[in-house]
Amino acid sequence: MNATLDHMNAALNDCDENSPFRLENEGAYRVWRARKLESRRLLDAQHVFAIDSDVVLPQPLRERLRRQVDAFNFVIFATGSVVDKRGFIAINRQFGLTQIDSSPGADADSVTSLRVLDDADERAQYIPYTNRALNWHTDGYYNPHGRSINAFALYCVNQAVRGGGNYLFDHELMYILIRDQSPELLAALMADDMMRIPPNIQNNRVVRAEESGPVFSIQPGNCMLNMRYTSRPRNIVWKSDKRSERALNLVREILMDGAAGVELRLQPGQGVICNNLLHGRQAFHDDASQPQRLIFRARYYDAIDLESGLDLQPAGYQG
């Protein structure tokens, strides 16, 4: 146990020394920032990549996907026909995503089937299982530190008759916009006590213990930037000093401005794989005469890694 902790601390210290996300490293930040903004300028965020769940990603495609993820932290993809959950998991594996998080509402294979549930199902009390809008958030912001969500994927089986689009905002771009404007406010967002999430208690049972943590943090191991955020006012307590309030208001203003956000409305057979960026969902309307809106969702502790995904074959998936 101690050896594992020592290893994690050593990995984090390595990140600390070189990370562009550390405020002291202005030179590394400038280099990373310039490269990131240049690739965003050159590439199309809305490009849809054709992916076959049954075939290992060819190297040229893998390289294009890697560049797309570096630029935007997400990739939109389409399969030739709609695949099942095994096909969805097989695609995610090729992006290096293997450590799947099993949230309470998930199916036995840890994939969550997001659709409107009737009131008899206790999950219906949570907005993802209704047709209501989901405001800006990152997934699993309430998870304990050892189970940070670094990536998630969505896959559309059926889309609603109206609405149901998603909007995305690259959390690394949010980091840049804040750091450029005020390193002091960025430091506030990196403070360990920036947010506190009260415990989730249902029927006198603690479903989730209290959590606290920063908005932006550097992940040990992969050294990537993680963001925890929700715009919901309920079930979260923000640090209330003046600097923290100003920092939070700046995040809200950037999101409201909307200029750097991306909107997409997944069609059946399309999906998005991302490094847990900021996102939301529009309200939607299902028509009783049409199949219900159904989106598969899988959350991962890993971040996207198209190099390690090279060793992960589609696991014998046969459609």
Ligand SMILES: [Fe+2]
């Ligand atoms: Fe989400």
